[in-house]
Amino acid sequence: MHGEAGGDYRDLVVFLAAAGVVVPLFSRFRMSPVLGFLAAGVLLGPDGLARFADVVPWLSWITISDAAQLRSLSELGVAFLLFMIGLELSWERLKAMRRLVFGLGLTQVAVCAAGLAAVFMLMGQPLVSAAVLGMGLALSSTAVVMPVMAERGRLTAPAGRATFAVLLAQDLAVAPILITVTVLAALARSMGGGGDFDPSILRPALFTLIPAAVGLALLVVLGRLVLRPMFRSVARSRSRGQGGELFVAASLLVVVGAGMAAQAAGLSMGLGALIAGLLLAETEFRREVELAIDPFKGLLLGVFFVGVGIALDLDAVAADPLAVLGLAALMTFLKAALIFGAARLWGLGNRTAIEAALMLGPAGEFAFVILGAGLVEGLASPAFTRTVMLAATISIFTIPLMALVAQRLIRVAPQAPDVPPEALAPAAVAAQVLVVGFGRVGRLVGEMLSEHGQPFLALDSNASTVSRGRAEAANVFYGDAGRPELLKLCGIESARALVVTMDAPSKVDEVVAAARSLRPDLSIIARARDSRHAERLYGLGVTDAVPETTEASLQLAENTLVDLGVPMGLVLASIHERRDRFRKMFQEAMPKGDAPRAPRALRTTLRR
Numbered sequence: 269m270h271g272e273a274g275g276d277y278r279d280l281v282v283f284l285a286a287a288g289v290v291v292p293l294f295s296r297f298r299m300s301p302v303l304g305f306l307a308a309g310v311l312l313g314p315d316g317l318a319r320f321a322d323v324v325p326w327l328s329w330i331t332i333s334d335a336a337q338l339r340s341l342s343e344l345g346v347a348f349l350l351f352m353i354g355l356e357l358s359w360e361r362l363k364a365m366r367r368l369v370f371g372l373g374l375t376q377v378a379v380c381a382a383g384l385a386a387v388f389m390l391m392g393q394p395l396v397s398a399a400v401l402g403m404g405l406a407l408s409s410t411a412v413v414m415p416v417m418a419e420r421g422r423l424t425a426p427a428g429r430a431t432f433a434v435l436l437a438q439d440l441a442v443a444p445i446l447i448t449v450t451v452l453a454a455l456a457r458s459m460g461g462g463g464d465f466d467p468s469i470l471r472p473a474l475f476t477l478i479p480a481a482v483g484l485a486l487l488v489v490l491g492r493l494v495l496r497p498m499f500r501s502v503a504r505s506r507s508r509g510q511g512g513e514l515f516v517a518a519s520l521l522v523v524v525g526a527g528m529a530a531q532a533a534g535l536s537m538g539l540g541a542l543i544a545g546l547l548l549a550e551t552e553f554r555r556e557v558e559l560a561i562d563p564f565k566g567l568l569l570g571v572f573f574v575g576v577g578i579a580l581d582l583d584a585v586a587a588d589p590l591a592v593l594g595l596a597a598l599m600t601f602l603k604a605a606l607i608f609g610a611a612r613l614w615g616l617g618n619r620t621a622i623e624a625a626l627m628l629g630p631a632g633e634f635a636f637v638i639l640g641a642g643l644v645e646g647l648a649s650p651a652f653t654r655t656v657m658l659a660a661t662i663s664i665f666t667i668p669l670m671a672l673v674a675q676r677l678i679r680v681a682p683q684a685p686d687v688p689p690e691a692l693a694p695a696a697v698a699a700q701v702l703v704v705g706f707g708r709v710g711r712l713v714g715e716m717l718s719e720h721g722q723p724f725l726a727l728d729s730n731a732s733t734v735s736r737g738r739a740e741a742a743n744v745f746y747g748d749a750g751r752p753e754l755l756k757l758c759g760i761e762s763a764r765a766l767v768v769t770m771d772a773p774s775k776v777d778e779v780v781a782a783a784r785s786l787r788p789d790l791s792i793i794a795r796a797r798d799s800r801h802a803e804r805l806y807g808l809g810v811t812d813a814v815p816e817t818t819e820a821s822l823q824l825a826e827n828t829l830v831d832l833g834v835p836m837g838l839v840l841a842s843i844h845e846r847r848d849r850f851r852k853m854f855q856e857a858m859p860k861g862d863a864p865r866a867p868r869a870l871r872t873t874l875r876r
Contacts (some may be wrong), residue, residue, distance in 0.1 A: 282312060282332050287570050302416055303668050305570045309577015316582075328540035331501050332578060342575040345568030346411045346633065347527040352565055353414065353432065354545020355558050362546065365433050372614040373437020374429070376628070379606050380406035387602065396452050397648045401656055403445045404638035406597055408628040410435045410538070410668045411572050417627065420671055427674075430616055431751035434607075434628055442536050442634050449641050483533020487526060487540060491547035497656035499553040503731035504748055521559040522548070531872070537633075553732045555727075556747040572633070579636075580661050583693065586656070600666065604629030619678040626674040630667050631660035700725050702763045704749040704779050705770035706737050713767055714742060725758055735807060750778040752786055756791040760786055773801050778809060784809040799850070818850055 274496050278401035286308040294304030309332075310316055318331035362369070372647075385402030389395060413431060414423070424429040502514045504684045522544050530540025548557055585592050604625040611621035639657055643646035701717055703710050710726060717724045726744035728734050737744035746753045755870040758767070768776050776794055783792055796802035829839045 278329065282330060283571060283574055286312060286574065287567065301419070302573055303571030306577040306665055309574040310580055310582070311576075313578035313580075315346070315580065324784050326745070332574070341568055342572035343537055344524070344527075345565065345570070345572040348523055348561060348565035349411055349414060349540040351523045351541040351545040352558060352561060353384060354542040355549050361600055365429070368433035368614065369437050373434045374441070375610045375614065376434050376784070377406050377438060377441050379610055380603050383602060383606050384599065387598070393649065393652065397642070397761060399451055399452065400642035400647050401639065403448065403661065404463045404635040405603070405631050405656070405660060407438045407442070407632040407634045407863055408435060409630065409632035409664050409667065411569060411633055412664055413627050415569060416668055416671050420675070422623070426616070427627075429619045430611065430620055431624045434438075434624065436542075438632070438634070439536065439539055439542065442539070443781060444639070445638055446641055449638065453647055453683065461640075479533050483529065483535065484543070487533075487543055487546070491526070491544060495544075495547055496551050496553075496728060499551065499557070500731050500735065511667065511764050511816065513558065516560045519557045519562065523561065536691055547846070552738050552744065552746045555745045555754060558757055559747070559751070559753055568760055576633070576661065576664055577640075580665075581658060584658055587660070588655070592655060592658045593660065596662040599631065599659060600629040600663045622677050623674040626670040626677075627667065629670060630662070630663035664722050700759060700763055702727070702755070702758060702760060702766045704766065704768045706733055706742070706744045707769070707771070707779060709771075710769040711737065711768075727754070727758060750775060750782055752782045755783060755786060756848045761791070762785070765791040766794065768792070770795065775796045778806065780808045782783070
């Protein structure tokens, strides 16, 4: 029994080993990690090395024999990906992208479904079967396209945002397509019996829309009511030093719970996770949740890619390679041509349209769900549908290659005016000032920055402080800025300056050290407890340190001298001279090759 129990986890162990060996090997040769996972699935699957396990028994311990064990984990991987996309999107950006989501996206689904169905009819398939095949293959792979574009830094480009808009429309179309398949099956059974059409046959299929709509509404309402209080409670526990892992547990609960709720309502798990991400994107916990979920997303998506590789039946491909490969090429390039036309129709420029079309040309993971439903309902020819599924799998393998082709084509393609920037929902404002700590000092710094038209993003590890700041419409988020990963998520790579206002000297040191390791050229202005702390901060590489005791003494002296009747000009000159003398003394501790100084206007604003 113990041996059998250990065998239950064998395939999972093999996957983890592949993730630790095969994928880094691909990365070393500057190849897409997605290709590494796909190749690992083919190599370690039943049609790879596992086929020789009867001859070489020890191969059974390094191959995957049962893909079903990884299937549920791979579904979670897609859900986690969509959740992370939702975190980056937010309702405001979704509203800004409505023209592309509901315009270009739905146009693409309709045009590609019709065009592919027409091709399948020309190949001898009946109308209903061709329609099911066309609808299934009209969808693209969110799980593969988005990581490939992220890896190449294209998500924030116009093509990346247009591609995501289409993928989002496709995800929304999955449930209606499945309902349409059921309706077509009911029509076929009714008409096939030779009798008149009975509308009552459609009632069960149409009634499935009601729980889906109700479930979607409940998910949104409960999310708005529950998510912020739940994470606020977890954050308070964390600030007291209790259970930092509770934040990770709460994040996982939201993703899995929202996915299961969507499934119960007849929707896809990924759509439920996307909605949960959209809801959390409006809260102050967005960045911290993103940081907690990211490692799980990458690993579970790897499971999905391995599963795609396992699904490739090499024997079936070898039996009729011309038909399978030819169908894959025909489907991919026909679909890409139709998407290019739709993209140009909706105002995308040549280069954006080319890149989006090539990335969306291959089939997606939902094709297998829809084609499988068509087989169950008896609408599609089993033999031909299996060939189409093989072609769809091969086309998914070509997505990283399509990214390379797109990169080369957009260099030589003529540029054309693109859609308005707001329609592509640009990313958050770049070149912001990061303010760490949003207590009394940090809030005043933020107010002064806003008064002078300088955008800022603030971070604080106190949930109550963050809540008060957001109640005042400040751009502040919950999180520990001492972690380089969080600073990266908040845009430190493009930040104009970093202001550290916390009153805990050790924490200030931690944030300064983390920021300086990421940006040697960044202007860092930090609050110091006293002159000794200021010297330490200059040693860590700050641009300016503002010691509380020194500044308070200078301010007291300034007010006293003015009240005694000393001319204001003389007082200010002496105060500035003394401040410069202190700074020179502090900077003697600064290492050689010091960071550039902050702009004088910014330093003056911070001191006041």
